[in-house]
Amino acid sequence: MKRTVEFAAYPVASRPAYRRWLATGAALVALSVLAGVALRSYLEPPLAIAGFAGALLAWLGALLLRVLYYRCNRHNAQRYAQGADQQRQAWWRHHRRNVALVDSVLISAACSKPDQIRRLLTLDEKPTPVQEPDGGAAIRVAAVFGHDVLERERNLAVLLALHWQAQRSGPDGLEFLVCYWQGSSAAWHAFAQQMAQTCPEVCLPxxxxxxQGIQSLDRIIDQLHQAPAGARVLCAGCHSSPIDAESPHPAGEAAVLWLLGTDGGVSVSRGEWFMAGTEPLESIAERALQQSEMQAPAKVCMSFAQPPAAGVSALGWSVLGHTQDPHFGALAQLEAMVVLTLAAWYAEQFDEPCAWLATDPHYTLILGVVKPNDWNN
Structure with missing residues (x-):
């Protein structure tokens, strides 16, 4: 997970030992008197008095300097602690920034109809029928044709553009702050060409x-919060998995599109990442709660089957009951975008937070929470 800002402890001076100082002062006075008596035949009285006064002033000056050092040290330690606390609060404010999912599209065999989507979110939907061509099993979108994986991905991208065009509320043009794509460049060009035909007012690069998974999401949140109001970021992707007879899950395919902004939809957090062997699995769940300012885990956590997922589920995250493999099949790097989309739909429809768990190109696991726009902890 991303490390919080840390500060070394300020070196705090010990409190002056006043009893020892008083004892030292008393001993100094006594020695001065004894020395004055012993040396009275050799010293003039004014000289003896001056020596006694000098020693007393030196002791008093040393005590005052020690007390001043102690007070200054405590003052600096307090200022240091206040500054460190301000830096931690600023770090958490930045880390807790989120973006709004203004619009979203998800195309797959599991959610082609609205009533099917609701059943999918509430676990009432039966597993998606599996095709069994030669060489293995697959879950395919009926509206997509083609035997070659690359051809199917291009057709998925065209279908994604058509669905978004039909879903858009108005003819206003859109110019994006940045566009992100998960998939092949050929699929992107198919998507861009279809958008140019059906929505020429939408500008695509x-x-x-x-x-790049959670790294891209983290960057998008920072970009949107630094951009003018109304800025938008487009994230989309499509994937069609090749059939693999040795895979425990059927080959799946899906297409996803997000339109992200700073307001106007459910709230998507940065999420937390976990790297096996570097930190305990429990830490990612605890930090996800801190980041989302929640006291308890979300009741629902969308995910695909992951080997370490049982550890997170044992902490109260409902992972195992909402695995999407039977509905979507294997989707490789698109899985994270699919479960985040499902979590956003759940949060929007049922007005409560929903978590999502997935793998990442750079980390073992990532975990995040989507909350309704007006949800209060």
């Missing part, structure tokens, strides 16, 4: 930024 020739080459989008590659989607």
């Amino acid at each position: 020739e080459s989008p930024e590659p989607w």
Whole structure:
């Protein structure tokens, strides 16, 4: 997980030992008197008095300097602690920033109809029928044709553009702050060409930024919060898995699109990442709660089957009951975008937070929470 800002402890001076100082002062006075008596035949009285006064002033000056050092040290330690606390609060404010999912599209065999989506979110939907061509099992979108995986991905991208065009509320043009794409460049060009035909007012770049999982999400949140109000970021992708007879899950395919902004939809957090062997699995769940300012885990956590998922489920995250493999099949790097979309739909429809768990290109696991826009902890 991303480390919080840390500060070394300020070196605090010990409190002056006043009894020892008083004892030292008393001993100094006694020695001065004894020395004055012993040396009275050799010293003039004014000289003896001056020596006694000098020693007393030196002791008093040393005590005052020690007390001043102690007070200054405590003052500096207090200022240091206040500054460190301000830095921690600023770090958490930045870490707790989120974005709004203004619009979303998810195309798959499991959610082609609205009533099917609701049953999917409430666990009432039966597993998606599996096709069994030669060489293995697959879950395919009926509206997508083609035997080659690349051809199917291009057709998925065209279908994604058509669905978004039909779903958009108005003809207003859109110019994106940045566009991210998960998938092949050929699929992106198919998506961009279809958008140019059906929605010429939507401006898409020739080459989008590659989607890098939670790192891209983290960057998008920072970009949107630094951009003018009303800025938008487009994230999309499509994937069709090749059939693999040795895979425990059927080959799946899906297409996803997000339109992200700073307001206007459910709240998507940065999420937390976990790297096996570097920290305990419990830490990612605790930090996800801190980041989302929640006292208890969300009741629902969308996920695909992950080997370490049982550890998170034991902490109260409802992971095992909402695995999406029977509905979507294997989706490789698109799985994270699919479960985050499902979590957003759940939060919007049922007006309560929903978590999501997935793998990542750079980390073992990532975990995040989507909350309704007006939800209060």
